[in-house]
Amino acid sequence: MVDEQLDRLESFRVFIKAAEEGAAIPPVSEQDLKCLHELCVERARRYCGKDGVVSIDSMARACSHANLPAVWLRHTQLRSLFRQGLLAEWQHGTALDDAVFRLAATIPMTGIHLDQEAFVRHLRAGTAQFHLQLSAAQVVTRRR
Helix, strand or coil: CHHHHHHHHHHHHHHHHHHHCCCEECCCCHHHHHHHHHHHHHHHHHCCCCCCCCCHHHHHHHCCCCCHHHHHHHHHHHHHHHHCCCCHHHEECCEECHHHHHHHHHCCEECCCCCHHHHHHHHHHHHHHHHHHHHHHHHHHHHC
16 A cells, blocks of 8 residues: 555656646546546535645545546646636536536646636637537427
């Protein structure tokens, strides 16, 4: 168990160093991002003042066989958008629409920072596209 924890810590160190040097951040599972978000929200509720801080072991249990450093880095960027109120259109209490997690999991990312303006722009465009498709489907259904 100790060896596993040390391996995880080392993988984080290596990953963060590469990210700081501008490495591409691989896509992750939207479900892993959602699970980590829910875990952080639950921890923040339970342990006042901790702002959803979770251990690497807790993340490993919540995220099934994931690239934990990539999930963590993408989640930290998502949390930053969340805290700044930039996701208010897609936020319901502490929950976020699936489209937010889908985009956060797959948007191209290089280095340790996410282009926040591009993220919100893509999210709005994707949401608008979804609503157009939904409206078109409703029109077709009504004609039948």
